[in-house]
Amino acid sequence: MNAGVTLIVLGAVLLLGVAVWLFLQARDQEYQSDVKMRLRVSGADEAAISQGSSTIRNPVLRWICHLFWRTGSEIRPEAVVRLLLGIVVATVLLTVIVGPFIVLPVVGIGLTLVYMLLIQRAVWRRIKIVEQLPAYLENVIRVLAAGNTLDEALNQAAREAPNPIRPLFSSIGRQVRLGAPLEQVLSEAGEIYRLRDLKVMALAASINRKYGGSMRGVLKSLIVVIRQRSSAAQELRALTAETRFSAKMLAFINIGLFAWMYVSNPKYYDVMINDSTGLLLLAGSGTMLLLGFVAMWRMLKGIDESES
Known part of the structure; x- marks a missing residue:
């Protein structure tokens, strides 16, 4: 697949995402207009109208907003939509410029780390x-x-x-x-x-x-x-302190070892990066590392949530 076809495919995906977002926005605005009309007919004040208009019907948007709200953030759903749209646009542009084998794993790992940080902060706040x-x-x-x-x-x-x-x-x-x-x-x-x-x-x-x-x-x-x-x-938590420390060390030692080897000898991975099979192997190993990291993090999260 040449660069032109790749650009056309990514542009089509971007336009499809924008179309879905506009459709969901239109549905939400229609629902909010109905809510405001019913509240005005019933004689509610502007505060009640504002409260009723904050209902989120989109399940994905509601899940993301709840995730932010658990951390103490008062982010509005409109800001979340703009943030998601910006991430999609930036991912598509970087994919066209740099390539999918580098951008997609980096974006996936970055979003996973942000999700884990938000969950951890929500757990601490709940505790x-x-x-x-x-x-x-x-x-x-x-x-x-x-x-x-x-x-x-x-x-x-x-x-x-x-x-x-x-x-x-x-x-x-x-x-x-x-x-x-x-x-x-x-x-x-x-x-x-x-x-x-x-x-x-x-x-x-x-x-x-x-x-x-x-x-x-x-x-x-x-x-x-x-x-x-x-x-x-x-x-x-006191009984499982040693186990939790071992899980954290196992989660980060692989990432630290990879970073040290790449910094000390950048040419070590040149053969794999310049070969399609090597890129697939790197992507597969990174995926398995990420899955193992998520599994250990979920076990640690279960221990933290036991306090609440």
Whole structure:
């Protein structure tokens, strides 16, 4: 395949991607227009209209936005779309200029590393939220004892809470003030941030709203469960410290060895780089290395997530 045919194929792929993006954007705008019209007919204010227009129907875009939101970022879906489009355009241009055997592995490894960094930051943030949750729920119980409702107690306790739990429950309180049911907001927040404790609170709030009962007893039991689970997770991390260190060394030693050999003797890989079979072997070995790296990272991630 010569350079002209390659350029035509890549241009066609780029145009197809732009067409799909425009189609999805048109669907989202149509849906948002319908939501705004229904909210205006029902007499909602501009804040509620803005809140309703933030619904993301595209599953891929929703997944990426949730991934960023778990890290504490407040990135808008429109910015994510522009970012993805820029990555696609840059990849196509670099593929035409440099070649697919170099650009595609580099882009794949780069996106994988960014994904891992985002996941790791989200895990650390979730662990921090779980650590702060018992103290926050104790403040909620004290506010409930003064005769306030659950949503008022959550909002007042959030004002005195530290980061990152304060912006989380401040957002929950803001959505409740806009008219959303408390149990629904808690359930959605638990789904976005992958916090099982928020789902338990949502279930308790739903039962309390329908059948009554005391929320203080449920919250006290939840505090005990969170602290017991955190203690067990810390013990697990201590028992697996040596194994996790060995996994990290195995993951990075191959990359370090390859970089050292290439820097010390750049001509060592010239034969493989200038041969099609050698390029396939390098691509295959890089793919297997990446898969092994992802597998070990997933095992380490499972240990980190046990704390939440």
